[in-house]
Amino acid sequence: MCSPTDYYPYYDKEGIKISFEEWIAFKQKPDYSVVKQETIGDYQVSTVWLGTNCDYGNTGRPIIFETMVFTDKEVNEHEDLQFRYVNEVEAWEGHKAVVALVKAQDKTHKKEEDNDN
Numbered sequence: 818m819c820s821p822t823d824y825y826p827y828y829d830k831e832g833i834k835i836s837f838e839e840w841i842a843f844k845q846k847p848d849y850s851v852v853k854q855e856t857i858g859d860y861q862v863s864t865v866w867l868g869t870n871c872d873y874g875n876t877g878r879p880i881i882f883e884t885m886v887f888t889d890k891e892v893n894e895h896e897d898l899q900f901r902y903v904n905e906v907e908a909w910e911g912h913k914a915v916v917a918l919v920k921a922q923d924k925t926h927k928k929e930e931d932n933d934n
Contacts, residue, residue: 827868828879830905840868852882852905853912858923861887864912871901882908884915894922 827840830849843849843866852864863885870879882902898915902908 826870826879828870828881829868830866830881832879832881832904835868843868852908855912855916857916857919859888859890860919860923862912862916862919863887864908864915866905866908867901878903882911884908884911886915886919 827835827837829835829839829843835843850866850868852866854861854863856862865883867881867883870881871883872878872880880901880903882905884898884900884902886898898918900911900915902911
């Protein structure tokens with residue numbers, strides 16, 4: 818019988834293979850799995866450690882971090898923003914870049930709304 822790790826290798830934050838049981842234990846620790854979350858206006862920018870390799874083409878090092886933008890708004894202008902990274906340093910830098918982008922666009926939309934009034 819095959820274990821889950823035969824199909825979906827799991828990695829710690831350093832990119833070292835770990836067991837499924839270790840992955841579950843890490844995922845239950847928000848201080849380990851959440852890199853950074855910030856709210857900008859109606860949006861939440863979330864960067865997390867996935868711990869599973871999202872490099873579906875197997876082109877190199879495992880891609881194990883991700884940044885996405887969420888909102889409760891009916892239309893998420895940033896829904897296509899999804900970035901993945903191979904290490905935590907890239908994840909932090911990517912998070913900062915996405916936050917800056919959302920802030921810049923949020924200011925632009927506020928200016929447009931103010932001009933309409």
